[in-house]
Ligand SMILES: O=P([O-])(O)O[C@H]1O[C@H](COP(=O)(O)O)[C@@H](O)[C@H](O)[C@H]1O
């Protein structure tokens with residue numbers, strides 16, 4: 328025990344010695360001094376690993392936290408990887424790396440240091456001209472022909488977190504084997520003092536790149552299509568408001584009403600517990616703004632971007648809802664946008680992930696379009712060949728893959744607005760269209776059981792428990808097949824997760840159901856994704872079918888929670 332403790336302290340001291348940030352140095356010195364072994368072992372038990380969207384973790388000292396030392400190591404490892412690629416690619420000059428950042432604590436510092444490290448390694452580095460949405464960075468990589476990009480952001484995570492999204496040329500995020508190859512080079516980085524970081528290597532792009540991005544966003548809309556739709560928008564204290572406003576203005580939409588308290592970037596996210604539109608309560612202020620704005624005429628939609636504006640959440644008026652508004656699920660918006668694109672005669676592959684609603688596959692099939700399914704995360708979706716539309720249940724949509732090879736909350740919002748305006752002109756709504764889809768393809772009802780934990784080991788325990796004691800029946804539906812995704816299945820790369828396919832129950836009007844369980848790769852959460860499909864005879868039967876679906880989903884949640892012990 329004593330050995331373990333002294334080894335831990337030695338590791339912490341060595342880290343402290345080379346930590347370039349006085350703030351984290353002071354923090355770590357105090358922990359060492361106080362002999363806070365619990366905290367030290369949490370910070371020194373390993374290193375941050377690439378997850379669903381790069382590195383992500385709490386700000387603080389040590390290799391398991393986000394801090395300057397970790398960022399310099401990550402940048403140096405990435406630079407080494409890029410230089411190795413270049414060597415295999417003789418003749419080309421030094422590659423360009425574009426670095427973006429959001430408005431979180433330390434984001435700008437991390438971005439500047441990243442640019443310095445890249446320059447020090449012999450690459451060319453440029454910073455975006457301010458805290459901007461992630462899709463602007465993804466766009467810039469493609470537009471400028473960069474060999475890589477980095478976005479310093481923790482997206483929708485709590486204020487104490489930060490993160491590091493890594494993109495390669497082509498503008499999509501890294502996947503295996505590149506992530507492991509980069510990780511190996513990060514591990515091989517020597518003493519920090521030996522990593523050259525010339526302060527001169529921090530060129531900043533001018534605003535033209537944003538202008539080019541904005542000019543491109545209009546391409547998702549049809550010229551002359553209706554624009555009459557009144558929207559309340561929130562950026563949830565992130566960086567989306569200005570870019571979204573300008574995109575809407577250029578497209579000819581009425582100016583969205585911004586939620587005033589949340590429109591300016593604020594790293595403390597003071598009005599929300601979690602700046603994630605999926606979290607209960609995150610939209611409360613937006614709904615309040617919508618009620619107030621209604622005095623000046625009806626509000627058609629409430630739209631939220633997550634803080635780095637790559638996600639887009641949509642709420643619709645609902646008389647029965649507590650605050651008069653109902654959030655659409657990412658799955659609903661995914662199906663609506665798919666339908667809209669089909670009506671616009673989009674050609675190419677539609678794609679979605681194994682944890683998202685399968686409705687989009689039916690929409691694609693009915694339109695004679697190829698459809699593909701990938702693992703969770705846009706890093707996978709973005710790689711689908713001939714991609715025309717990619718969507719995931721986590722409020723992510725790629726509607727212009729040639730412009731932005733990642734999810735984009737701004738272009739998604741434009742397209743939702745266009746669709747809503749078209750429907751409005753015909754005296755219809757997004758909910759009417761969802762009803763039509765349910766009648767045509769069957770009701771695809773989805774829900775998520777998401778369990779946030781303090782102690783990460785609880786997630787591993789839950790997964791183990793499900794693996795050793797697989798459920799045979801869930802919500803009264805028998806489990807037809809259990810797939811361990813860690814073994815790789817249906818041509819998908821191996822990943823930690825379990826998938827259950829459940830039999831239908833004709834008497835209960837259920838065609839089939841599906842459950843996927845996986846640990847989040849961005850937050851300490853276990854996520855269970857539920858889908859139940861029910862045939863719908865006609866519009867009149869819809870209300871009954873919906874309530875039946877809700878009952879099955881509730882039972883699924885309860886049974887699954889019990890099976891996983893969460
Ligand atoms: O954080 P964002 O908005 O970039 O979103 C990131 O996290 C989401 C949730 O991932 P997980 O379920 O592993 O937590 C992913 O679906 C998404 O593709 C990824 O970019």
Ligand SMILES: [Mg+2]
Pocket residue numbers: 482483633634635636637638
């Ligand atoms: Mg995001």
